[in-house]
Amino acid sequence: MKLSEKKxxxxxxxxxxxxxxIVNRKGYDGATMEEIAAELLMTKGSLYYYFKNKGDLMYQCHNLVLSQATKELEVNLNEEGTAEEILRKMVVTHINYAIEEKETFNLIIEPRQMFNEEQIEPVLKLRKHYSSLFxxxxxxxxxxGEFHAKEPIIVRMIVLGAMNWIQQWYKPTGRMTKEELEQYFADYIIKLLK
Incomplete structure (x- = not known):
């Protein structure tokens, strides 16, 4: 790769x-190309050298965050330990992304509303891979023999749905810390599978 390409x-x-x-702070609608450019001391026009439009920029933000989360889950999955220990780590990873990367990660829930046809297929493929890790x-x-589930796919959908819902109500100033919530979620998810 050439130096210019690396730059x-x-x-x-x-x-x-x-x-x-900015998206995590202001939400999708609140994050403007002007504000992103200003934060980087660039002109709005300069952003269009790198990204076609806001949709392209948001797609690439989402793809970056979901790819990072997927890599972390793959690391969790390949670690030594029981299925319960691994699932607990995966719950912590997912909840951490759901809270810390809320707006960008949240684009996973209904990508058809956010992305164009060209972007949908890779997003859905990565999303499917992400859920397959669970x-x-x-x-x-x-x-x-650690877990008992007649319908493992349904259990996974319940697990991911419950963890994704945390974005709707979690507040850093709430009565539980993020770490406490991660522990509670992991405990109850394990009970669901026992």
């Missing part, structure tokens, strides 16, 4: 990280 990739990543911060650990637990 473009580095600048693009810098823009994405800044945009993710299927893998649940199936591992069933195979070892």
């Amino acid at each position: 473009i990739l580095k600048k693009k990543e810098e823009i994405l990280l800044s945009a993710i911060t 299927d893998n650990v649940i199936e591992k637990g069933i195979a070892t």
